[in-house]
Amino acid sequence: MDENIVTAIGTPNMALIKYWGKREEKLILPMNSSISMTFDETFNTKTSVLFTDRVPEDSFYINGVRQDLSDKDIMERFAIIDIMRRMAGTTSKAVVVSENSFPTAAGLASSASGIAAMVFAANSALKLGLGTKELSIIARQGSGSSCRSLSGGFVKWEMGSKDDGSDSCIRQIAGPGHWSDIIDIVAIVSKSKKKISSRAGMKQTVANSILYKARPAYAERACAEMEEAILKKDFERLGMLMMKDSNNLHAVMLDTYPPILYLNDVSKQIISSVSELNEVENKIVAAYTFDAGPNANIFTLEKYRSKVEELLSNIEGIESTRISKVGNGPRIIDEDASLIDPSTFKIKSG
């Protein structure tokens, strides 16, 4: 087959209404719909993909390290390549090289940006010509929430109802240009690798949290309200909904046995400080959300930005902050930016 190396850039997404729990494990069908904002390229993952018959086996590198394809987590992520190869009707080996601009597995959804870039690049390398919806269905099967990174702007992952997962796909609520003055201040609290994976954690929550039973229906309603808030650019409503959903998520994690505790003392301080600021301002000017880790994402509007940055600068334990606006979704980049050496079919050195 045509052995072209394709490189794409993908970005993470930050869920405003979270995904936590599968109704079907194999296809990764969620218990509820979720909504996110796709990041701009402040945080990004570059991924080069090559399909070739001239190597004996698949290889997958993340941040320069060759991954063990028999490792369960890696295998599930790499299964995407198998799905796409099957669709293209080829048995060529794959070389996939991925590089994050930010720490892996620290609750920053690096897998989402990586998978989005990989799926986007593979679609082109294999000349599948699939659209966003189809690509999101494939990405979902590698890592659920990554599917939301296949589109820019504000994105809803519809839970769907079909057993084959063909309607569990994304839909763009609003494009990247819709709300240009909303920003996400990502506060890095800890770069440490998280102890429990989301995959294992959510399974335990669904299995034994008593309170979790109330979450899916709540999240579904929250999605409907969130979509409205986004379309109306109603920051106060968006902020309230996202904070409540974050609290709700971490509550059901805590109600899991044994409990899953991602928030630490710094996260708590951020929650308190944001709550106090909103109280003082007598309106919601900032809203926090936490994924499966202690890092905070604090959403605000440009006009409140200095206020929020000052607030955060007074919190001990925040290692750094970076700002993302609404991003455009994945894109193919120039051939010369490739991470694969075209002569060795291995990761480029240096």
Next chain:
Amino acid sequence: MDENIVTAIGTPNMALIKYWGKREEKLILPMNSSISMTFDETFNTKTSVLFTDRVPEDSFYINGVRQDLSDKDIMERFAIIDIMRRMAGTTSKAVVVSENSFPTAAGLASSASGIAAMVFAANSALKLGLGTKELSIIARQGSGSSCRSLSGGFVKWEMGSKDDGSDSCIRQIAGPGHWSDIIDIVAIVSKSKKKISSRAGMKQTVANSILYKARPAYAERACAEMEEAILKKDFERLGMLMMKDSNNLHAVMLDTYPPILYLNDVSKQIISSVSELNEVENKIVAAYTFDAGPNANIFTLEKYRSKVEELLSNIEGIESTRISKVGNGPRIIDEDASLIDPSTFKIKSG
């Protein structure tokens, strides 16, 4: 009237199935039943009570400090005195002097031991001759969970169903001698006064936590199972139920808006360490529970005590530990131990 000073000792109780939320604010009627173990006198509150016509006004001292009876929290606690005075048909002024052997308001339920001692002493000073059930109904109206300290052993506070609260009272599940090898290792994480009172916190939870709706029915079932575990001295079942209930409680607190966060990094470490120990031992040898504060209560059996103490000694941030066994409930103590000066009707100096 007869102006005798009566002094009683009361002890805290540690809830195994928690009380969090009122269905009626004035009488303090709970949303669910709860179960606790009454502490021995390792932690205790001594309270002297005097009713006299020879002072111009009520006075109430806690740990040597005269309390402001117009302060809302103090007023609600002191309302007990009014109730009992009314029952005795007297208008004498009250002098109440209370001393804790442990830090106040750090999540150690010092109000419970204080109220238990106060009610017990006042019952005698006013010659009301009320029994445990009646006294628990009075204590409940000062501070809900304090009613459980009116009896020793393992105690259930039945939520009751009547509007007048006459069936929202305690019942002893098992006496202090029933389970002599169970111990509670109280790990003091922070002596700081808690930021949000339980009273205010639980009101917010009931008002706006989505997940809370599932708690009362769950807690009611858990009470039934817990009673069985206590009667059978089934430590593993007791441990599992108490940890799950503690997780559940702190989950609904976190699901409150704005969220209520009592657990800190040290609490989290205790939770993880206890969970790991139980995993290694392949059975429950220790069980944690947290009230409205970061301090941990770790229940275990005498035979596992050294193991658990070693575990805790390796956790940074635990300031001290103290052990309580099952206690006997309040008792009247000798006149010469009184905290009130019989000549001045004021707090004894020195």
